[in-house]
Amino acid sequence: MSKIYALAASILINLFLTATITQAAVSLKLQVSLKPEHLGQGTTVGFNLHIIPRTSPIPPPLTEVNVSYPGDLGIGLSEIGLATCPVTTLETDGPTGCPAEAQMGYGSVLAEILLAGEIIQEHATLEVLRAATQEGNISLYFYAHGSTPISDEIVFPGALLPAEPPFGERLHIDVPLVPSVPEAPYISVAQIHGTLGPQHLTYYHHIRHKLVAYNPQGILLPKHCPQGGFWFKAQLKFLDNTQAETSASVPCPHS
Numbered sequence: 001m002s003k004i005y006a007l008a009a010s011i012l013i014n015l016f017l018t019a020t021i022t023q024a025a026v027s028l029k030l031q032v033s034l035k036p037e038h039l040g041q042g043t044t045v046g047f048n049l050h051i052i053p054r055t056s057p058i059p060p061p062l063t064e065v066n067v068s069y070p071g072d073l074g075i076g077l078s079e080i081g082l083a084t085c086p087v088t089t090l091e092t093d094g095p096t097g098c099p100a101e102a103q104m105g106y107g108s109v110l111a112e113i114l115l116a117g118e119i120i121q122e123h124a125t126l127e128v129l130r131a132a133t134q135e136g137n138i139s140l141y142f143y144a145h146g147s148t149p150i151s152d153e154i155v156f157p158g159a160l161l162p163a164e165p166p167f168g169e170r171l172h173i174d175v176p177l178v179p180s181v182p183e184a185p186y187i188s189v190a191q192i193h194g195t196l197g198p199q200h201l202t203y204y205h206h207i208r209h210k211l212v213a214y215n216p217q218g219i220l221l222p223k224h225c226p227q228g229g230f231w232f233k234a235q236l237k238f239l240d241n242t243q244a245e246t247s248a249s250v251p252c253p254h255s
Contacts, residue, residue, distance in 0.1 A: 024059075024060065024236070024238050024240075024242035024243055024244040025053065025054050025055040025056065025060075025242070026051050026052060026053050026054060026059050026060075026236075026238075026244050027052045027054060027244070027246075028049065028050065028051060028052070028234060028236065028244050028245070028246035029048075029049070029050040029052065029246070030047065030048070030049050030050075030232065030234045030246045030247065030248040031047065031048040031049075031248060032045070032046070032047050032230075032232045032248045032249070032250050033045070033046040033047075033250065034046075034221065034230065034250050035197075035199060037221075037250070037253040038221065038253065039221050039222065039223055039224065039225060039253060040220075040221060040222070040223040041217075041220070041221060042078065042079070042197070042198060042216075042217035042218030042219060042220055042221075043197060043218055043219050043220075043221050044105075044195050044196065044197025044198055044199035044218055044219065045069070045073065045075075045195065045196050045197055045219055046193075046194070046195045046197075046199075047067065047192075047193070047194055047195075047232070047234075048191070048192075048193050049191065049192045049193075049234055050190070050191050051188075051189060051190055051191070051192075051236065051244075057114055057119055058112045058113070058114050058119060058188045058190065059112075059188045059189065059190060059238070060188065060238040060239055060240045060242065061177055061185070061186040061187065061188050061189075061238060061239040062175045062188065062189045062236060062237075062238055062239075063174070063175050063177065063237050063238060063239050064172075064173070064174055064175060064236070064237035065171075065172070065173040065175055065192075065234075065235075065236055065237075066163075066170045066171065066172050066173070066234070066235045067170060067171045067232060067233070067234050068163040068164070068167035068169070068170040068232065068233040068234075068235070069163075069167060069168070069169060069170070069171070069230075069232050070167065070168055070226060070230055070231065070232075071163075071167065071168015071169055072168065072222040072226070073168075073169075073219055073220075073221070073222075073230070074219060074220040075138070075160060075169070075196065075219050076138055076160065076169075077220060078197075078216070078217060078218055078219045078220060079198070079203075079216035079217040079218065080103075080104045080105075080130075080196070080197060080198060080201065080216050080218060080219070081101070081102065081103075081104045081129075081130035081138070082101040082102075082130075082203065082216070083098075083099035083100075083101035083102040083130065084099075084102055084130050084131055084132050085097075085098030085099065085102040085129045085130065085131065085141065086132075087131070087141060087155060087157075090129065090141055090143055090155045091155055094143065094145075094153065095127045095129060095143050098129055100201075100202060100203055100204055101203045101204070101216075102129045102130045103127065103128070103129055103130075103201055104128045104129060104130055104140065104196055104197075104201075105127075105128035105194060105195045105196040105197060105201075106125070106126065106127055106128065106194070106195055106200060107125070107126035107127075107128065107142075107192065107193050107194030107195060108123065108124065108125050108126055108192075108193045108194075109123070109124045109126060109144065109189060109191070109192055109193075110122075110123055110189070110190045110191040110192075111123075111124065111178075111187045111188060111189055111190065112187070112188050112189075112190045113180040113184065113185065113187050113188065114185065115180075115181070115184060121190075122146055122187070123146065123147065124144045124145060124146040124147070125144070125145050125147075126142055126143070126144050126145075126194060127142070127143045127145075128140055128141075128142055128143075128158075128194070128196065129141045129142075129143065131157065134159065137159050137160060137161055138159065138160040139157065139158070139159050139160075140157065140158040140159065140160070140171075141155055141156070141157060141158070142155070142156050142157070142158055142173070143155050144156075154176070154178070156173070156174070156175075156176055157173075157174070158171060158172060158173040158174075159171075159172050160172075166231070167231070167233060171196075175189075177239065186239065196219065197218040197219050198215050198216045198217065198218035199218075201215065201216060202214070202215065203215070203216050225252035225253065226252075228249065229249040229250055229251045229252050230249060230250040230252075231247060231248075231249045232247065232248050232249070232250075233245060233246070233247045234246055234247070234248075
């Protein structure tokens with residue numbers, strides 16, 4: 001059941017309405033943080049996304065996530081994700097088998113399934129690692145590990161892709177459908193929490209034949225804050241061919 005954690009990351013979405021897509025019967029609540037919040041310095045981007053059903057006990061199964069963010073957040077130019085981890089390593093050894101410098105962030109997912117009228121919740125942790133670049137785009141792997149009520153692991157891919165203006169880039173994830181129990185619905189995602197940045201990351205480099213631990217600089221904030229602050233947009237697509245979106249901003253820091 002925990003395989004849904006792949007959903008994380010959660011963790012965000014860039015889908016535009018088409019004639020065959022209608023608005024999902026859910027509401028979204030997005031919160032974004034930048035820690036520390038100092039212009040011209042490195043930071044960790046954190047987000048919390050709540051998917052709140054309006055017409056049913058749980059949300060429909062999630063299939064796609066995009067989170068669009070300002071182009072002047074230098075994720076691709078940051079010091080995180082200096083190494084890559086092959087998917088075969090993740091599948092056999094987990095994140096501990098990857099170079100420390102491949103770690104780019106962490107997260108968690110709360111999933112739900114409705115059985116016999118009862119909502120059963122499942123929790124999973126999420127780790128974000130750098131994958132080999134594909135078609136010029138930074139690629140990621142998400143490693144989800146569920147512990148309650150069932151212990152399981154799943155690996156799924158993501159990428160940093162161009163976004164429609166006024167945003168510069170988006171974090172894109174194709175969410176796998178995860179069955180719960182035989183003849184039961186797919187698992188639904190209720191909450192996603194994730195970070196990209198140096199918070200809780202430790203890298204190593206060689207100095208005089210010794211490994212020295214250090215904290216990477218992280219995602220570089222611009223020297224000047226855009227008017228209205230830093231805006232983000234989350235767009236989600238669901239199995240029932242509906243979608244939902246919401247936006248949030250981080251105010252400009254005080255001088």
